[in-house]
Amino acid sequence: xxxxxxxxxxxxxxxxxxxxxxxxxxxxxxxxxxxxxxxxxxxxxxxxxxxxxxxxxxxxxxxxxxxxxxxxxxxxxxxxxxxxxxxxxxxxxxxxxxxxxxxxxxxxxxxxxxxxxxxxxxxxxxxxxxxxxxxxxxxxxxxxxxxxxxxxxxxxxxxxxxxxxxxxxxxxxxxxxxxxxxxxxxxxxxxxxxxxxxxxxxxxxxxxxxxxxxxxxxxxxxxxxxxxxxxxxxxxxxxxxxxxxxxxxxxxxxxxxxxxxxxxxxxxxxxxxxxxxxxxxxxxxxxxxxxxxxxx
Numbered sequence: 507x508x509x510x511x512x513x514x515x516x517x518x519x520x521x522x523x524x525x526x527x528x529x530x531x532x533x534x535x536x537x538x539x540x541x542x543x544x545x546x547x548x549x550x551x552x553x554x555x556x557x558x559x560x561x562x563x564x565x566x567x568x569x570x571x572x573x574x575x576x577x578x579x580x581x582x583x584x585x586x587x588x589x590x591x592x593x594x595x596x597x598x599x600x601x602x603x604x605x606x607x608x609x610x611x612x613x614x615x616x617x618x619x620x621x622x623x624x625x626x627x628x629x630x631x632x633x634x635x636x637x638x639x640x641x642x643x644x645x646x647x648x649x650x651x652x653x654x655x656x657x658x659x660x661x662x663x664x665x666x667x668x669x670x671x672x673x674x675x676x677x678x679x680x681x682x683x684x685x686x687x688x689x690x691x692x693x694x695x696x697x698x699x700x701x702x703x704x705x706x707x708x709x710x711x712x713x714x715x716x717x718x719x720x721x722x723x724x725x726x727x728x729x730x731x732x733x734x735x736x737x738x739x740x741x742x743x744x745x746x747x748x749x750x751x752x753x754x755x756x757x758x759x760x761x762x763x764x765x766x767x768x769x770x771x772x773x774x775x776x777x778x779x780x781x782x783x784x785x786x787x788x789x790x791x792x793x794x795x796x797x798x799x800x801x802x
Contacts, residue, residue, distance in 0.1 A: 517543050529547055541745060548595050574602075587614070627659075675713065
């Protein structure tokens with residue numbers, strides 16, 4: 507019996523009661539990987555906004571700060587090993603998240619911060635408030651140890667066009683140059699579709715000091731694309747990286763798990779990702795897609 511205490515992750519994201527996006531997509535996979543997750547919700551909606559109608563509310567930034575205060579009063583911030591953030595919703599929430607990161611680091615300087623800069627996607631464009639991209643670039647990126655933008659968000663944050671592997675690597679290094687110098691400065695580019703790649707697949711690129719790795723999986727014809735996949739891969743990659751410290755291994759395991767999740771979702775014909783059905787895939791995926799070193 508393993509009696510070692512699990513690592514603790516503070517996760518600040520949106521929440522939906524029906525379906526899986528935000529914390530509702532990230533918390534369970536992290537728990538299945540063996541982490542304790544302290545979740546703070548930036549919104550609580552009935553369902554994700556992709557349906558076009560929902561109920562619920564956006565929480566003011568003060569609520570995020572109050573909950574962090576309450577956690578701090580338990581005296582447990584020194585045992586917080588990592589912070590994960592996703593959809594923030596407002597300029598004030600960005601500031602509240604970064605304040606939380608700084609409080610955790612003050613208590614535990616070894617804690618890592620993974621920022622999923624949720625701002626938009628190909629086809630939908632920017633779907634957050636107009637001021638959010640600039641705020642995330644100014645406040646969250648300089649504090650981040652890991653960033654998990656999709657291809658659209660990478661272009662938005664860097665102002666660079668990404669159509670080839672060389673351009674993706676260049677944009678990733680540009681972004682890494684703006685991240686916290688004391689951290690590992692890992693950039694994970696999801697949903698990478700480049701003109702110089704073979705047809706029929708989708709790629710994820712991970713770039714760090716030690717080099718860069720590319721993982722390619724078959725493209726599953728999910729139409730419309732399922733909400734929550736970006737939240738799930740950010741959590742899975744961060745979790746595997748925290749366990750191993752190896753970027754290439756974390757990329758391979760997380761993408762293999764995500765492919766299994768999407769395969770099961772497609773087979774079920776479900777509008778929602780089948781997060782619970784796929785739970786046995788998170789730690790030890792049935793089929794492993796290897797990550798190939800492409801730099802370093």
